[in-house]
Amino acid sequence: MTDGPCRVFLVDDHAVFRSGVRAELAGQSAIEVVGEAGSVGEAVAGIGRVRPDVVLLDVHMPDGGGVAVLRSVLGADPGGVADPARAPEPTFLALSVSDAAEDVIAVIRAGARGYVTKTITGDDLADAVRRVADGDAVFSPRLAGFVLDAFARAAPGPEERGEPVHDPEVDSLTPREKEVLRLLARGYTYREIAEELFISVKTVETHASNVLRKTQQSNRHALTRWAQSRHLD
Template identity: 40%
Template sequence: MTSVLIVDDQPLHRLGLRILLESVPETQVAGEAGTGSEAVRRTAELRPDVVLMDIRMPGMDGIEATRQIVASGNRSRVLVLTTFDLDEYAHAALRAGASGFLLKDARPEELLGGIRAVAAGDAIIAPGLTRRLLDAYAGQLPRTAPDGRSPDDAKVRLLTDREREILIAIATGWTNPEIAERLHLSESTVKTHVGRVLAKIGARDRIQAVIYAYDIGLASPNPRLP
């Protein structure tokens, strides 16, 4: 059973999400919040497995709420929901520590699958959003990390050629099945490589790996695998 805190400033949206989550036996609605500050407080009180977080809310927005929830050390993981016209918030939300990013027009099964994945410790980004987001905002992303490291970062040098290839593929927005197909590997082999890449670069999940690859300049708006 996965417990979920629904955070949205629109009561009708919260009701719709509650009805969906309560329609399946594997999810349980732990509670609701209508503002970012309430989300932080309710997360601390209820300690849900997943916080389903809206971004645009009065007062504290979902980005700051996510940042505070993650910084608190709470085990709850944040899955952000937004609309297509809010792509500019995605990078900030992921940097704040969100474990996933889905669009509000996602099909019910996609949302439920995203909740399960995030609760299990995986990361999820709306299909196609990684590529679209990074193409649109790559010019705003630093070509070096905040501490001035170059693309020849020490962590990158720990990667084998294949692992470096996998990291670039992750940054491109490819899923494991897509990586397997395009690099002619089995999905189990890809999963193993992804796990090793995350461990070597110190990334919690593939979302952090995407940000890391762009931060150090390993990936670009139109990356090419070596």
């Protein structure tokens, strides 16, 4: 997370609920609510305008819901090369009344970093916001199991089937860059990667930048999906 308070944007089609969340977060340290929206269109425009660190995202809304917001924001430039001058994409934390497995899996596949239900307390919600901003994956109890089960049931890739794999983008990565890529895809923060590999945070940032450039991914969320599709996570 960058220096200063974590800048949060609220997306929910119920204005009363948004007011309640805003009030809960207002008393929390190191968190600042910088905007809110009640529809997909308003959310996409607002996120693009204020560039928050974290988006608290409702799953079900009349005009498409959380997945539509994720696809619009994170999928706007699929396969593009990261622009160093452009602000990083926000991290998304789903906040929903639903605890259905299909809802959890859908938003995680679309790029959300975590999923918590609306029964969460204000203190726990603030903690979840800070954690996803720092690169952690956060789930309400038992919801993480849905995601693990979904990926465990995924069809095996060529490596698991014993078939040779030739991918120019993967082959272009150095062994160290592959190590950094795997840890990024598993949700490690730069500081945690540095500790794991016994290198400096600055070196991790350099490797991560090289990985984004070589794989032609525009942000960390896209890179994670790219790594998962090649079973590199």
